[in-house]
Amino acid sequence: MTQTTRRAASPAASGKRMLSEQIYAYLRDAIMRGTYAPGEALKPQDLAKEQGVSLAVVREALVRVAGEGLADRLPNRGFAVPAYSDRRWQEIAEARRTIEPVVLRMSVERGDIDWEARVRAAHHRLSRTPAYGPEEPEAGVYYSAAWSEAHRVFHRTLLEGCGNPVLLETFDRMWTASELARRWSAHRDPGRAGADEHRRLEEAAVARDADAAAEVLSQHLTQTAAALTDDPAEGPVAGG
Amino acid sequence: MTQTTRRAASPAASGKRMLSEQIYAYLRDAIMRGTYAPGEALKPQDLAKEQGVSLAVVREALVRVAGEGLADRLPNRGFAVPAYSDRRWQEIAEARRTIEPVVLRMSVERGDIDWEARVRAAHHRLSRTPAYGPEEPEAGVYYSAAWSEAHRVFHRTLLEGCGNPVLLETFDRMWTASELARRWSAHRDPGRAGADEHRRLEEAAVARDADAAAEVLSQHLTQTAAALTDDPAEGPVAGG
DNA sequence: GGACAGAAAATAATCGATTATTTATCGAAT
DNA sequence: ATTCGATAAATAATCGATTATTTTCTGTCC
Numbered sequence: 001m002t003q004t005t006r007r008a009a010s011p012a013a014s015g016k017r018m019l020s021e022q023i024y025a026y027l028r029d030a031i032m033r034g035t036y037a038p039g040e041a042l043k044p045q046d047l048a049k050e051q052g053v054s055l056a057v058v059r060e061a062l063v064r065v066a067g068e069g070l071a072d073r074l075p076n077r078g079f080a081v082p083a084y085s086d087r088r089w090q091e092i093a094e095a096r097r098t099i100e101p102v103v104l105r106m107s108v109e110r111g112d113i114d115w116e117a118r119v120r121a122a123h124h125r126l127s128r129t130p131a132y133g134p135e136e137p138e139a140g141v142y143y144s145a146a147w148s149e150a151h152r153v154f155h156r157t158l159l160e161g162c163g164n165p166v167l168l169e170t171f172d173r174m175w176t177a178s179e180l181a182r183r184w185s186a187h188r189d190p191g192r193a194g195a196d197e198h199r200r201l202e203e204a205a206v207a208r209d210a211d212a213a214a215e216v217l218s219q220h221l222t223q224t225a226a227a228l229t230d231d232p233a234e235g236p237v238a239g240g
Numbered sequence: 241m242t243q244t245t246r247r248a249a250s251p252a253a254s255g256k257r258m259l260s261e262q263i264y265a266y267l268r269d270a271i272m273r274g275t276y277a278p279g280e281a282l283k284p285q286d287l288a289k290e291q292g293v294s295l296a297v298v299r300e301a302l303v304r305v306a307g308e309g310l311a312d313r314l315p316n317r318g319f320a321v322p323a324y325s326d327r328r329w330q331e332i333a334e335a336r337r338t339i340e341p342v343v344l345r346m347s348v349e350r351g352d353i354d355w356e357a358r359v360r361a362a363h364h365r366l367s368r369t370p371a372y373g374p375e376e377p378e379a380g381v382y383y384s385a386a387w388s389e390a391h392r393v394f395h396r397t398l399l400e401g402c403g404n405p406v407l408l409e410t411f412d413r414m415w416t417a418s419e420l421a422r423r424w425s426a427h428r429d430p431g432r433a434g435a436d437e438h439r440r441l442e443e444a445a446v447a448r449d450a451d452a453a454a455e456v457l458s459q460h461l462t463q464t465a466a467a468l469t470d471d472p473a474e475g476p477v478a479g480g
Numbered sequence: 481g482g483a484c485a486g487a488a489a490a491t492a493a494t495c496g497a498t499t500a501t502t503t504a505t506c507g508a509a510t
Numbered sequence: 511a512t513t514c515g516a517t518a519a520a521t522a523a524t525c526g527a528t529t530a531t532t533t534t535c536t537g538t539c540c
Binding site for chain 4: 481482483484485486487488489490491492493494495496497498499500501502503504505506507508509510
């Protein structure tokens with residue numbers, strides 16, 4: 001609490017030294033990592049004591065988290081980790097299948113050399129990052145944090161050629177929802193990632209084959225969804 | 241302040257009697273209506289005194305509003321009405337052109353009879369609602385609140401046949417951003433609405449002509465963007 | 481006359497405590 | 511034994527005040 005002129009307590013905290021920001025980041029990360037079970041109540045008092053801050057900052061962080069869809073809010077009943085149904089996950093997956101191929105097509109048509117280079121770099125990093133790090137095998141954690149981030153960056157980079165921040169914000173939102181829902185999906189598949197599809201995505205992108213890229217992405221997303229809904233043996237695809 | 245057991249102060253306030261909710265609704269409406277100039281600071285103290293509540297509730301409302309993109313937030317510098325550039329508006333318009341026709345196609349292919357009926361109802365209401373009500377001619381207000389709402393409902397209803405809440409949330413978000421950016425766009429066009437295009441949209445939808453519907457919507461959005469960027473004389477289209 | 485340092489004012493961020501609502505507990509009546 | 515109702519505990523929502531940061535207003539020095 002008494003943060004009298006505390007400077008850069010968190011690592012690499014250059015510009016933002018706002019207490020609520022830290023708590024927000026903590027909550028977001030904790031929920032995404034599966035620290036709290038779905039449906040579990042997020043009690044401001046417990047969090048405040050646990051994090052050593054006042055109720056106000058916890059509350060502000062919770063409001064932000066809820067605004068992003070990472071927490072449900074019931075009037076006079078507080079906040080809770082959202083309990084995504086399989087149906088919900090399918091809706092998110094369908095939304096991604098609907099939007100991302102179109103954006104990817106735009107990206108391939110517009111992206112410049114720098115974009116191509118970044119796609120190559122992102123794919124390289126993804127392909128060389130082990131999906132399962134030597135991390136502690138907590139419940140609900142299926143991929144290393146490094147791989148999850150590399151995965152996200154690759155998919156985002158693919159779309160960044162479109163040059164439209166609004167569309168990229170839409171991607172970010174859906175990716176977050178997708179990752180959260182996937183974590184708690186009933187039929188989650190801890191199988192290996194779709195490395196081959198990622199490779200084909202990269203190739204189609206730098207080859208400027210918009211149709212092929214869009215098609216591969218569409219299949220990739222479809223298989224991902226199928227792998228989580230049906231029997232895992234059917235589609236050994238895990239990536240998003 | 242002293243809200244000792246205040247019951248249903250606001251009209252039709254049945255379920256939600258949360259102070260922060262009211263302030264949130266007020267702020268959202270005020271910003272969308274253009275009550276505050278773009279770039280203007282939203283000072284919690286002033287708002288708190290003005291609305292008769294404490295800082296905490298104003299702060300919570302501001303955090304929510306900022307999360308929706310209806311306010312900018314600068315660390316240690318408070319909140320402010322976002323100052324959208326024309327470039328920003330074009331990005332939003334492009335995002336809508338990219339996504340909405342695809343969703344409309346899906347909607348036309350999936351919508352049931354009930355959806356058809358609601359499309360007809362929404363269009364009827366829109367076509368019979370005067371765009372310019374006898375409201376006080378405040379600065380920045382170009383359409384009556386009733387018409388704006390009917391307009392939004394019509395466009396949303398067109399897409400609701402898709403049956404995917406995630407895609408509809410995306411629409412809601414973009415519509416909000418679009419309306420806000422349009423209000424403060426440099427080249428705003430107070431001309432009459434694209435009533436004819438709305439009629440053609442309705443026809444194509446209930447006729448189950450997905451291609452035509454998507455094409456008309458794409459043109460509609462393109463013309464709307466063009467009308468605000470170029471000389472207003474070029475494209476006398478105002479609707480979204 | 482302009483730039484700079486320092487004090488003063490304004491505003492943002494945070495805190496501790498109060499009030500209101502919901503949830504849990506317990507006992508009486510059927 | 512179960513349901514209903516009142517009380518007690520827990521938790522959410524709100525408030526008033528405190529602390530920290532930024533901005534504004536000086537007056538001085540060059």
